[in-house]
Amino acid sequence: MRFDILTLFPEMFVSPFAGSILGKARERGLIDLQVHDIRSYAPGKHRVTDDAPYGGGGGMVMKVEPLALALEALAMPSEAGPVILMSPQGAPFRQEIATELAVCERILLICGHYEGVDERVREHLVNRELSIGDYVLTGGELAAMVVVDAVARLIPGVLGNSESARADSFAAGLLEYPQYTRPQKYRGWEVPEVLVNGNHREIENWRRRQSLLRTWRRRPELLAGAELSEADRTFLRELEAAEKEDRRETRPGR
Ligand code: ADE
DSSP, rough: EEEEEEEOGGGGGGTTTTTTTHHHHHTTTSSSEEEEEGGSSOOOTTTTEEEOOOOOOOOOOEEEHHHHHHHHHHTOTTTOEEEEEEEEEEEEEOOOHHHHHOOSEEEEEEOOTTTTEOOHHHIISSSSSEEEESSSSSHHHHHHHHHHHHHHHTSSSSSHHHHHHSSTTTTTSSOOOOOOOOOOOEEEOOGGGGGGGGHHHHHHHHHHHHHHHHHHHHHHGGGGGGGHHHHHHHHHHHHHHHHHHHHHHTTTTT
């Protein structure tokens, strides 16, 4: 898959995409990551990429022209594939969107900056806008890196063990179960007995229940969209009932 990133700060992308899994995926030709300096597409001697907003007010606005010219030069009109603007106003980036994007041949990401981006970029140049969370970053670069990372790891062959992409948090709509590795006992902290007894059915059962428990405690809203078996639902009903009982017992005056 090819990722094109349009940014005012191309140097920010060098190290995050050089090492570790993404670096190896690039070396192996599984992903092609092209980072482009928006400034180099800006016309004029000064290569201006921002200007004051019409109507007044503080801050600067990213100009439409350098972005339009960059997209033309990269032969990436919005019909050719996802042209994504990274901004806090975008749709929340979620695992399902990463999965959806992971089958594309090519994705282009634009990193917004300054006080905002000329609205005509949204109206005419991009077909998608994504936010990585309800907070404001200094620019879209870190957000674009998050999207590239989350999408790239889903491409077959990028992760050494395809098992880990399948079982991890969110892949099944639930949070991941707890993991342990050696030693079995450290400072008196022990690994749960079930994991060392070698009974694979019991281990699978325990892991499923831990996933459900963790999701129920930390992110209960995810349960509505998760694929649940009848046994899962029974377990969740038991959790609810136990919690109700707990509340009843600890109510003051009893
Ligand atoms: N640019 C600034 N803040 C952002 C966010 N939360 N998500 C995506 N792009 C951004």
